[in-house]
Amino acid sequence: MSPDKKVLLPDMKAGCSLSSSITGKDVRLLKEKYPGVPVVSYVNTSAEVKAETDVCCTSANAVKIVKSLGVKKVIFLPDDYLAKYVASQTDVEIIAWKGICMVHDQFNEKEINDIRDKNPGIKIIAHPECPPEVINASDFAGSTSGMINYVKDNQPSKVMMVTECSMSDNIQVENPNVEFIKPCNLCPHMKRITLPKILDCLENETGEIIMDKNTIDKARLSVEKMVAIGR
Numbered sequence: 001m002s003p004d005k006k007v008l009l010p011d012m013k014a015g016c017s018l019s020s021s022i023t024g025k026d027v028r029l030l031k032e033k034y035p036g037v038p039v040v041s042y043v044n045t046s047a048e049v050k051a052e053t054d055v056c057c058t059s060a061n062a063v064k065i066v067k068s069l070g071v072k073k074v075i076f077l078p079d080d081y082l083a084k085y086v087a088s089q090t091d092v093e094i095i096a097w098k099g100i101c102m103v104h105d106q107f108n109e110k111e112i113n114d115i116r117d118k119n120p121g122i123k124i125i126a127h128p129e130c131p132p133e134v135i136n137a138s139d140f141a142g143s144t145s146g147m148i149n150y151v152k153d154n155q156p157s158k159v160m161m162v163t164e165c166s167m168s169d170n171i172q173v174e175n176p177n178v179e180f181i182k183p184c185n186l187c188p189h190m191k192r193i194t195l196p197k198i199l200d201c202l203e204n205e206t207g208e209i210i211m212d213k214n215t216i217d218k219a220r221l222s223v224e225k226m227v228a229i230g231r
């Protein structure tokens with residue numbers, strides 16, 4: 001998105017299970033198998049995958065983006081659970097991929113029900129990257145921003161956010177009257193980014209991201225299309 005800027009990554013091993021589940025070649029093969037079917041990819045994908053994508057989406061706008069295409073069938077990549085969530089909210093046939101977020105996949109229905117039994121009156125809100133049975137057992141499903149707004153607007157006395165647990169820490173500061181119950185699932189990739197590594201990166205300009213112009217130009221189109229649909 002900013003090819004004239006220097007972009008540094010504090011730890012080159014900080015990846016994402018969703019992003020590593022699919023390659024540009026996989027997308028090309030899917031397009032061969034389903035000719036003419038538009039490809040919508042979650043932002044947690046590589047630039048190589050975005051370069052093969054018609055339009056990107058976030059968890060907040062995935063349903064809107066899919067509906068906006070006005071077609072009967074969409075290839076939705078790479079999160080299988082988010083694809084199922086989008087399918088449940090639209091009449092569009094979704095061709096999904098087998099990717100999962102290794103953090104959200106750890107939650108299960110029994111854990112949700114146990115927490116509800118132990119905390120009468122609790123509101124349980126889940127990210128759509130969670131398995132469908134977890135979403136069904138929850139009071140609300142929404143993107144990261146959707147969950148933040150739910151807590152701000154409803155001010156429940158007790159809440160559990162079914163997502164990466166650092167998220168609850170951040171929101172707790174802004175909502176001191178809400179008690180957060182936290183079954184903690186941390187993302188090992190996010191936790192690789194530490195303050196000492198950021199300092200080293202800034203002082204020594206290590207970990208620069210270098211990309212070829214062709215991939216940059218192609219990948220940017222799918223992100224720009226998402227932004228245009230959002231306007």
Ligand code: SF4
Binds near residue numbers: 018187190
């Ligand atoms: S929590 Fe970690 S694995 Fe899951 S989508 Fe985010 S970066 Fe990827």
